[in-house]
Amino acid sequence: MSRNARAWAERPKFPPTHYVDTRLYTDPEIFEEERRKIFDHTWIIACHESELAAPYDYRTFRHPGGQNLVVVRGDDQVFRAFYNICPHRGNVLVQQPAGNARALTCIFHAWTFDCRGSSTGIARRKEGFQDRLDAADVGLRAVRATVGYGGFVWVNLDDEAEPLASFIGSALDILAPHISAPLEVFHYQQVVVDTNFKLWHDTNSEFYHDYMHYFNRVTGMQQPGYFERRYTPFANGHASVGSMQVQYDRYDGSSERKVGWPGLAPGGWLLVDIFPGMTFNLRTSVIRVDTVIPLAPNKVLIELRGLGLAGDTAEERAARVRDHNAIWGPFGRNLHEDLLGVRGQGKAMRDGSTGSRWVLHGREEDNTIHDEVGMRHYYATWSHFMGRSASNPFGEAP
Amino acid sequence: MSVAGSVTRTDVEELIYRTFLTLDARDFEGYLALWSPDLHYSVRAFSPEIRRDMVWMDLDRSGLETLFRTLGRHNSDPSPLTRHATVCTVALDVSRQQATVVSALQVFRTELDGGETQLFAVGKVHDTVTLAEGGPRLRAREIRLETRRLGIGSHIPF
Numbered sequence: 184m185s186r187n188a189r190a191w192a193e194r195p196k197f198p199p200t201h202y203v204d205t206r207l208y209t210d211p212e213i214f215e216e217e218r219r220k221i222f223d224h225t226w227i228i229a230c231h232e233s234e235l236a237a238p239y240d241y242r243t244f245r246h247p248g249g250q251n252l253v254v255v256r257g258d259d260q261v262f263r264a265f266y267n268i269c270p271h272r273g274n275v276l277v278q279q280p281a282g283n284a285r286a287l288t289c290i291f292h293a294w295t296f297d298c299r300g301s302s303t304g305i306a307r308r309k310e311g312f313q314d315r316l317d318a319a320d321v322g323l324r325a326v327r328a329t330v331g332y333g334g335f336v337w338v339n340l341d342d343e344a345e346p347l348a349s350f351i352g353s354a355l356d357i358l359a360p361h362i363s364a365p366l367e368v369f370h371y372q373q374v375v376v377d378t379n380f381k382l383w384h385d386t387n388s389e390f391y392h393d394y395m396h397y398f399n400r401v402t403g404m405q406q407p408g409y410f411e412r413r414y415t416p417f418a419n420g421h422a423s424v425g426s427m428q429v430q431y432d433r434y435d436g437s438s439e440r441k442v443g444w445p446g447l448a449p450g451g452w453l454l455v456d457i458f459p460g461m462t463f464n465l466r467t468s469v470i471r472v473d474t475v476i477p478l479a480p481n482k483v484l485i486e487l488r489g490l491g492l493a494g495d496t497a498e499e500r501a502a503r504v505r506d507h508n509a510i511w512g513p514f515g516r517n518l519h520e521d522l523l524g525v526r527g528q529g530k531a532m533r534d535g536s537t538g539s540r541w542v543l544h545g546r547e548e549d550n551t552i553h554d555e556v557g558m559r560h561y562y563a564t565w566s567h568f569m570g571r572s573a574s575n576p577f578g579e580a581p
Numbered sequence: 582m583s584v585a586g587s588v589t590r591t592d593v594e595e596l597i598y599r600t601f602l603t604l605d606a607r608d609f610e611g612y613l614a615l616w617s618p619d620l621h622y623s624v625r626a627f628s629p630e631i632r633r634d635m636v637w638m639d640l641d642r643s644g645l646e647t648l649f650r651t652l653g654r655h656n657s658d659p660s661p662l663t664r665h666a667t668v669c670t671v672a673l674d675v676s677r678q679q680a681t682v683v684s685a686l687q688v689f690r691t692e693l694d695g696g697e698t699q700l701f702a703v704g705k706v707h708d709t710v711t712l713a714e715g716g717p718r719l720r721a722r723e724i725r726l727e728t729r730r731l732g733i734g735s736h737i738p739f
Contacts (some may be wrong), residue, residue: 234631242630280630371631373730397654436647504636512637513734514624520656522733 199574201545208379222248232334257298264328333362354421370489378529380477388557412552420458420564585712601664609649617718682708702728
C-alpha cells in the first residue's frame, strides 16, 4: 500500500539506531559541523609513500576539512605535512599536485621554504622589513603526519589528537599480514559525484547492495562462503569484513585471477572501513583504497587508489592492473554501478524536506554479510562526534 | 596495384569515423567488424598526481566481445555518449601495408532526462590500420585521455 504525506513522514518502526534522518545528507549546518567536529580531529589518508619516492618529493592534498595541504618527504626521509599556504599573502604555495623541489617557492613574491617548513628566503627582506620580521615567525603551519598501515601518509589537523595507532586500534589487524611488504600506487582517480560523502562510505559499509552488481552476484553471492562473511565493528567507527573465496571464473569471459596476494587465500577478499570515510579493499590480487573529501552537502570528491606490490614483476603488475580495471577502473563493472547508486541517492535527497525522509539501516543477520551493522556502527560514532542523534539530528519531538 | 596501394587517406579517415559512429549507435557488431582479428584496444592516461602512466583498459578481441556481450546484465547509465573525432594525421606505409593515424577526440554525454549535453572527455587517439586484403581495418587503438575525471564513468568505452 502506498502512503500519503503524513505516513511518508512518520518515523520508521525501528529503534532509533536502525534508521537515519536524510537531513544528515543534505543540511548545510550539519555539513559544516561535520568538517569542524569530525574531519578537523580525525586521521585522514593524504597520499601514499610511493607517491613521494625520493627526498624533496611533494604531494598536495585537499583535506576533507577544506584546508589545502602539501606533504613533503624530507632529506631525512621523514614525511611532513603543512598547510599549502604561503604565510605572506595567503597564496597557494605549491601549485602542481606532485613534484620535487629542494625549496618550496611561492610564485607570487618568491618566498621560499625548506622541507621542514622553515622560511629560508624572503626576497629583499632587509630593504622591506629591516629588522622587524623574524623568519621563525613566518614558517609554514605544520600538520601532524605519520606513515603507517601499508605505507599511507596519514594527517591530522588537531595537534592534540590521539595517535594514529590509538585511533585505528585493531581495525586493520585483519589486513596487517597482507600490507607489510612495500606497496605501490598504480592507479589514481578522482570522482566528483552529486551525493553526500557518507552515502559513498555507506555503500562501502554494506554488501546488501551486491544485488546491484551482476559481477558480485555470480562470483560471490551465489557461491559457498558468501553468507558466512562477517562484520566486525571496532572502536571509533571502524569495521572489517571477513573473507570468502570469490569464484571469478563464474563471470562470462573471466577466469581465476592469475596472481594472488601474499598470505591471502586464492580468491580471498578482505575489506576494512575506517571512520569517517576511508576504505581498504583487498580483493585477491589488488588493493583499492578510497578516501572521501566532502565538497558540499550534496557533492563529494572521492580519491580512488589502486595498489600492487612494489616488488611486482612487469607481468604481475599487468595482471593486477587488468584485474583492477575489470571491476574498479573508470570503465569497470562495479565502480560505475556503485556511482550510479549513490548519484541516485543524491538526486532523491537533494530537496531534503519533501523527498526522501529516512534511510533504513535495519537489517540484522548475526553480523553476517547482509547485516547493516556496519552502517549502524558508523552512525553511532558519528553521533558521538557530532553530539546529535543520526535519526533525530535536530532533537525534534517524536 | 596492391590493395594497400589503392587505399586513400579518405578511406582511412572514413574507417576511423565509422568506428566512432558505430559505438555512438551502440552497434557493437558493426564496430567489431571494423577491426582486424588480432585487435588491441587500450585506454591510457598520465596522472600528474602519482606521476605515472595509467592503463585504464587493455583488451584484445575476446575482451571487447565479452564487454559488449555482458553489458545487458549490468546496471549502466543509459545517457548516450557522442564521440567527435578529427583525424589530424594519416601516414600511409604501403610497404608495410599499414597506416598510422592520430586523431583528436572529444566525447560528449547527453542526459537522457532533459537532453542536456556536457563534455565528458577529451584526448588523442593513436590508431594502426592494416591495409591488407579486404580493405582497411583497425588493428590497434590507443586512446590517451587528458580528462581523468570521468564522473560516474561508463561501461561503454570510446
